[in-house]
Amino acid sequence: MPSTFLTGASVRAGCRAGTLTTPTPGLAPGFVQANLVMLPKDWAFDFLLFCQRNPKPCPLLDVTDAGSWEPTGVAKGADLRTDLPAFRVFENGECVAEPSDVRDFWRDDLVSFVIGCSFTFENALVERGIPVRHIEQNRNVPMYRTNIECQPAGRFSGPMVVSMRPLAPAQAFEASRICARFPLAHGSPVHFGDPETIGIRDIGKPDYGDPVDTRAGEVPVFWACGVTPQAALARAKPPFAITHKPGHMFVTDRKDTDLDAG
Amino acid sequence: MPSTFLTGASVRAGCRAGTLTTPTPGLAPGFVQANLVMLPKDWAFDFLLFCQRNPKPCPLLDVTDAGSWEPTGVAKGADLRTDLPAFRVFENGECVAEPSDVRDFWRDDLVSFVIGCSFTFENALVERGIPVRHIEQNRNVPMYRTNIECQPAGRFSGPMVVSMRPLAPAQAFEASRICARFPLAHGSPVHFGDPETIGIRDIGKPDYGDPVDTRAGEVPVFWACGVTPQAALARAKPPFAITHKPGHMFVTDRKDTDLDAG
Numbered sequence: 291m292p293s294t295f296l297t298g299a300s301v302r303a304g305c306r307a308g309t310l311t312t313p314t315p316g317l318a319p320g321f322v323q324a325n326l327v328m329l330p331k332d333w334a335f336d337f338l339l340f341c342q343r344n345p346k347p348c349p350l351l352d353v354t355d356a357g358s359w360e361p362t363g364v365a366k367g368a369d370l371r372t373d374l375p376a377f378r379v380f381e382n383g384e385c386v387a388e389p390s391d392v393r394d395f396w397r398d399d400l401v402s403f404v405i406g407c408s409f410t411f412e413n414a415l416v417e418r419g420i421p422v423r424h425i426e427q428n429r430n431v432p433m434y435r436t437n438i439e440c441q442p443a444g445r446f447s448g449p450m451v452v453s454m455r456p457l458a459p460a461q462a463f464e465a466s467r468i469c470a471r472f473p474l475a476h477g478s479p480v481h482f483g484d485p486e487t488i489g490i491r492d493i494g495k496p497d498y499g500d501p502v503d504t505r506a507g508e509v510p511v512f513w514a515c516g517v518t519p520q521a522a523l524a525r526a527k528p529p530f531a532i533t534h535k536p537g538h539m540f541v542t543d544r545k546d547t548d549l550d551a552g
Numbered sequence: 553m554p555s556t557f558l559t560g561a562s563v564r565a566g567c568r569a570g571t572l573t574t575p576t577p578g579l580a581p582g583f584v585q586a587n588l589v590m591l592p593k594d595w596a597f598d599f600l601l602f603c604q605r606n607p608k609p610c611p612l613l614d615v616t617d618a619g620s621w622e623p624t625g626v627a628k629g630a631d632l633r634t635d636l637p638a639f640r641v642f643e644n645g646e647c648v649a650e651p652s653d654v655r656d657f658w659r660d661d662l663v664s665f666v667i668g669c670s671f672t673f674e675n676a677l678v679e680r681g682i683p684v685r686h687i688e689q690n691r692n693v694p695m696y697r698t699n700i701e702c703q704p705a706g707r708f709s710g711p712m713v714v715s716m717r718p719l720a721p722a723q724a725f726e727a728s729r730i731c732a733r734f735p736l737a738h739g740s741p742v743h744f745g746d747p748e749t750i751g752i753r754d755i756g757k758p759d760y761g762d763p764v765d766t767r768a769g770e771v772p773v774f775w776a777c778g779v780t781p782q783a784a785l786a787r788a789k790p791p792f793a794i795t796h797k798p799g800h801m802f803v804t805d806r807k808d809t810d811l812d813a814g
Contacts, residue, residue, distance in 0.1 A: 331597070334597055335593070335596055335597040335600065335663075338597065338600050338601065338604065339600065339615055339617075342600065342604070342612060342615055343615070343625070350604060353601055353604055353605070355601075355705070355706060356706075363605070363703075401597075441625075443617070444617060444618075470814075551735075
């Protein structure tokens with residue numbers, strides 16, 4: 291890791307300068323990384339309500355006023371138009387661009403939603419000796435669409451997307467205890483054991499990310515995942531939206547320990 | 553207490569039938585009581601954002617879709633237009649009516665916000681032997697405007713309003729521990745000790761409710777209060793709004809223990 295990217299502010303500065311365009315896992319250790327969704331004001335109430343009703347997959351860290359690109363609650367002085375390594379721009383649900391800067395796409399009616407991310411609880415797990423397989427295997431976390439329907443809100447609805455980490459049962463309970471302390475980072479798991487119970491047919495074929503190895507004595511453990519709001523966006527097809535590019539997160543000034551409600 | 557009002561459903565039925573028009577404290581013990589705010593859709597985003605940014609004074613239990621009077625998350629089948637003992641109707645910030653039924657005032661663009669209330673944590677305190685003075689003295693809880701500014705959101709801003717209960721210091725810490733488990737009922741206190749620190753000049757003259765006695769060895773302990781959103785409404789003066797009449801709460805099907813986040 292380049293020593294220049296040790297804090298949220300330095301990551302954001304690198305993005306703003308155009309020198310950092312790569313995924314953010316591992317950067318600014320201890321700083322909270324976040325998902326980003328930007329929507330026009332006339333879609334913002336429905337989306338805010340969707341997050342309010344589905345706090346496990348969509349834990350809100352900050353929401354800007356319409357027209358503001360500064361998420362003052364988590365990163366004063368930041369510019370959400372420039373301070374991520376890469377974005378996705380959507381029109382009517384279709385990805386039309388993957389720029390590293392969205393100033394040219396900015397609209398004065400955009401509301402930005404900064405949503406918690408699993409990196410926060412993964413750090414807490416690793417610190418306490420709970421294995422996180424996709425980190426061990428240097429892969430992207432496996433993610434699956436489930437048959438758990440989110441609470442719909444206005445024009446937004448969709449399945450809960452979950453991420454999976456294989457654990458021994460005793461580790462799963464310990465992980466649940468630890469993650470419950472981080473409600474703004476998806477909280478405790480939503481399921482463990484039989485994947486079919488939640489509509490996952492083949493654990494070896496994730497809908498997003500990479501498969502990981504499950505070892506003898508381990509069961510799959512499933513957490514609500516920040517891809518859920520993206521799935522809801524894909525279904526609702528708002529005329530315009532901007533998100534982070536997967537893995538290319540917004541790095542805040544909040545510390546993981548700040549989110550410890552425990 | 554009439555034995556017919558032992559559950560949330562029976563309280564709501566009494567309100568709907570017009571036989572219950574009195575304040576709700578003491579009714580349906582163990583069931584979560586709640587503040588109500590109804591606003592037109594074009595004001596709802598700002599208010600939802602205000603609640604999101606100020607979760608201690610404005611903990612959201614449920615938010616309806618525009619045009620729906622049924623808060624499905626906390627009371628399936630309930631009708632928020634009829635199921636409270638009394639309402640207040642506001643036009644441009646001014647109270648124009650105090651009906652016991654708002655069907656005649658209903659608009660299809662109204663969004664209803666069901667907001668947590670201190671009764672939940674007071675029950676938890678009393679159960680654990682922590683004295684709640686205004687209950688002992690059979691008065692309304694004393695409430696004060698403070699110099700703590702809420703995080704503004706769009707057209708909503710205003711001071712945090714707090715409620716006060718005098719406690720011995722050891723009781724205050726125990727109360728803080730207990731209340732921290734109820735983030736949807738205002739959570740842990742926001743201040744204890746010197747009232748002037750938070751802008752309260754005369755503890756004997758509350759801005760709302762009644763003064764209570766502070767005994768030797770006790771200090772005032774202050775909690776974020778559900779009157780805060782009403783103060784924000786009074787300042788913002790939306791063209792139309794409906795709230796519960798103070799003390800005449802919406803009684804849900806949720807149990808106080810359901811709100812215990814542990």
